[in-house]
Amino acid sequence: MGYLKDIKDAIINGKYKEIEGMVSQLIKDGVDLKQLIDEGMIAAMDVVGEKFANSEIFVPEMLVSAVTMQKGLDLIKPLLKGEETKTRGTIVMCTVKGDIHDIGKNLVNMMLEGAGFKIIDLGVDLSVDQLMKQVKEIQPDILGLSALLTTSMPQMKKVIETLEHAGLRKTIKVMVGGAPVDKKFADAIGADGYGADAAEAVKLARTFV
Ligand code: B1M
Secondary structure, X not given: OHHHHHHHHHXXXXXXXXXXXXXXXXXHHOOOHHHHHHHHHHHHHHHHHHXXXXXXXXXXXXHHHHHHHHHHHHHHHHHHOOOOOOOOOEEXXXXXXXXXXXXXXXXXXXXXXXXOOEEEEEEEEEOHHHHHHHHHHHOOOXXXXXXXXXXXXXXXXXXXXXXHHOOOOOOOEEEEEOOOOOHHHHHHHOOOEEEOOHHHHHHHHHHHO
């Protein structure tokens, strides 16, 4: 489908001025939004990641692609609101200390909100102390931790250990995700579950509350 390639190319090439017009038109055309996100937008970021790894592009270009994708996602967000009328439960979400990659987290939040969860997004780069302060105050049903860097993954373990020491581990389910995270890692650090993508995260959260 031509439009998927167009969107993919627009994100890869950082066409942040054009993306809103393109996505708005596709929404009007009634395209499959899941396919648009998965095969257009996320697929673009995989190419961007490969180009970065091969030194074909550098951080500034990667950032412009990220901004472009987020602008597109922002237009789709209101359309993902689900039919759910009552709140399923509260989820506190963030990326862990050292990690500012937030597109995946934002996408997961959108889908969880669409499925009826109340999301409290604490943003990016949360230290264990900052996070614990918020968690104690909010007392969520679920804590969602996202990491995109292999170097930030160990922060997830620290958070879980700190929850344990604070006596909060039994009352809060911990869900982890992000490209370098897998089930084996989630099990090893004592998380309650791992979501490979936004849809899996929703399925998992539903099993918790
Ligand atoms: Co960076 N970056 N980046 N980056 N970046 C990666 C992650 C990298 C793989 C690129 C590469 O080398 N191929 C690499 C990490 C290598 C590694 O750790 N092994 C990397 C690097 C090295 C870096 C810097 C260190 C570069 C530098 O400065 N030299 C730096 C670090 C910054 C920091 O965090 N401290 C950096 C910076 C950046 C930008 C700021 C420029 C930008 C981020 C902007 C932003 O997010 N606002 C950026 C980007 C865009 C990427 C890539 C290209 C794309 C990430 C993305 O948005 N993917 C990325 C390469 C890649 O992933 N292919 C790369 C799309 C997104 C929808 O997918 O986030 O995986 P993802 O989320 C998915 C799932 O993982 C899952 O669901 C989502 C939807 O399906 N998921 C969850 C995510 N969180 C979840 C939580 C859950 C459940 C599921 O439950 C709680």
